Amino acid sequence: MPLYPKILSRCIILKAMKSVFKKNKILVVIVVGILLVLSLNFFQKTVKGFFYATSAPVQKSLEQTGSNATDFFSGVFRSKELKKENEELELNIQILLAENASLKEIQEENQVLRGALEIGLQKDFRLALAEITSQDIGQGSILINQGSKDGLNKGMPVITQQKVLLGRITEIYEDFSRVALISSKESSFDAEVLDRGASGVVKGKSSQLLTLDLVVQDKEIKEGDVVVSASLGGIYPKGLLVGLVQEVKRSDTDPFYQIAVVPFFDLQRTNSVLIILDF
Amino acid sequence: MFRRIFIYALFFYFLALLQTSVLADLSLRGVINLISVFVILINLFEKPRDYAGLYAGFIGGFFWDIFSANFIGQNALILLALALFIKIVLRKYVWAPAF
Numbered sequence: 135m136p137l138y139p140k141i142l143s144r145c146i147i148l149k150a151m152k153s154v155f156k157k158n159k160i161l162v163v164i165v166v167g168i169l170l171v172l173s174l175n176f177f178q179k180t181v182k183g184f185f186y187a188t189s190a191p192v193q194k195s196l197e198q199t200g201s202n203a204t205d206f207f208s209g210v211f212r213s214k215e216l217k218k219e220n221e222e223l224e225l226n227i228q229i230l231l232a233e234n235a236s237l238k239e240i241q242e243e244n245q246v247l248r249g250a251l252e253i254g255l256q257k258d259f260r261l262a263l264a265e266i267t268s269q270d271i272g273q274g275s276i277l278i279n280q281g282s283k284d285g286l287n288k289g290m291p292v293i294t295q296q297k298v299l300l301g302r303i304t305e306i307y308e309d310f311s312r313v314a315l316i317s318s319k320e321s322s323f324d325a326e327v328l329d330r331g332a333s334g335v336v337k338g339k340s341s342q343l344l345t346l347d348l349v350v351q352d353k354e355i356k357e358g359d360v361v362v363s364a365s366l367g368g369i370y371p372k373g374l375l376v377g378l379v380q381e382v383k384r385s386d387t388d389p390f391y392q393i394a395v396v397p398f399f400d401l402q403r404t405n406s407v408l409i410i411l412d413f
Numbered sequence: 414m415f416r417r418i419f420i421y422a423l424f425f426y427f428l429a430l431l432q433t434s435v436l437a438d439l440s441l442r443g444v445i446n447l448i449s450v451f452v453i454l455i456n457l458f459e460k461p462r463d464y465a466g467l468y469a470g471f472i473g474g475f476f477w478d479i480f481s482a483n484f485i486g487q488n489a490l491i492l493l494a495l496a497l498f499i500k501i502v503l504r505k506y507v508w509a510p511a512f
Binding site for chain 2: 181270275
């Protein structure tokens with residue numbers, strides 16, 4: 135007898151739940167879906183790793199198609215611009231050849247001096263090669279095809295073959311790693327302006343622009359100056375190419391310059407990257 | 414309905430792949446986000462009484478999250494809210510003979 139009210143109340147609850155489900159079927163499905171998707175965050179690495187591994191071959195061929203299409207369209211639409219650029223480049227080659235000849239002389243002299251002083255060449259970085267698998271929809275990062283299995287760790291700097299700084303590893307999966315680009319809004323690191331003795335902090339602004347902050351106005355900085363990484367923060371090794379100064383603004387109220395920097399890296403032309411394993 | 418959801422899942426998966434590969438190279442990323450564009454279009458052209466567009470928003474956002482650095486669910490919830498908003502506006506404030 136005392137069981138009867140309990141069973142009755144359970145039946146009522148079940149009936150009520152059934153009617154709620156019938157009335158708000160979509161709402162229930164969506165709430166369950168949201169909870170299910172949010173719970174996937176506990177296995178985020180496994181879930182994302184699975185999708186990256188299964189999509190990598192398709193993405194690679196699609197990316198190849200994309201870069202071929204880009205080359206084709208840029209050739210068609212920029213023919214006038216390219217002709218002008220070609221003329222400028224030819225002129226630059228001549229200037230560089232002359233510069234190269236004088237640098238070779240200096241190099242020989244340098245080698246002789248190093249030999250005399252018994253100084254070894256600076257130890258190069260230990261590097262690992264990886265290929266770009268995909269680029270983030272939100273623009274701030276890229277995915278590379280090397281992961282924890284290949285000995286990569288969070289925080290390792292990523293560069294191109296021309297020693298141009300790309301960013302650093304922020305997420306690591308078994309076979310893949312996510313690299314946050316220096317142009318992402320969360321990125322900030324110490325850098326210096328080459329040959330000017332000025333140092334500051336480079337912050338990401340957008341995919342095509344960086345800002346160099348906290349550079350005091352007592353040093354002269356001009357458009358076209360080269361910005362390289364500094365070892366001060368310990369995030370990146372010293373001397374990696376960051377970008378070119380595009381615009382320098384002075385303000386009477388601000389003791390620092392406002393400098394816009396165009397990054398050197400071009401993802402459209404970069405397929406493989408190098409990871410600095412130690413520095 | 415399940416067939417439609419399955420088709421949406423496949424469609425948005427390939428859209429996310431396109432967005433992170435071909436369109437990234439054509440420098441259209443950032444300018445055009447195909448996933449949100451299609452979620453908006455699906456919800457705009459669907460009958461306001463239908464609710465498959467809500468699933469489309471959720472699934473599209475899910476694949477966006479998978480192929481970006483966000484936590485899983487962030488864009489899924491944003492696009493779901495966007496789809497819901499479009500549905501409410503269309504149901505309450507827009508009258509069109511086609512609907």
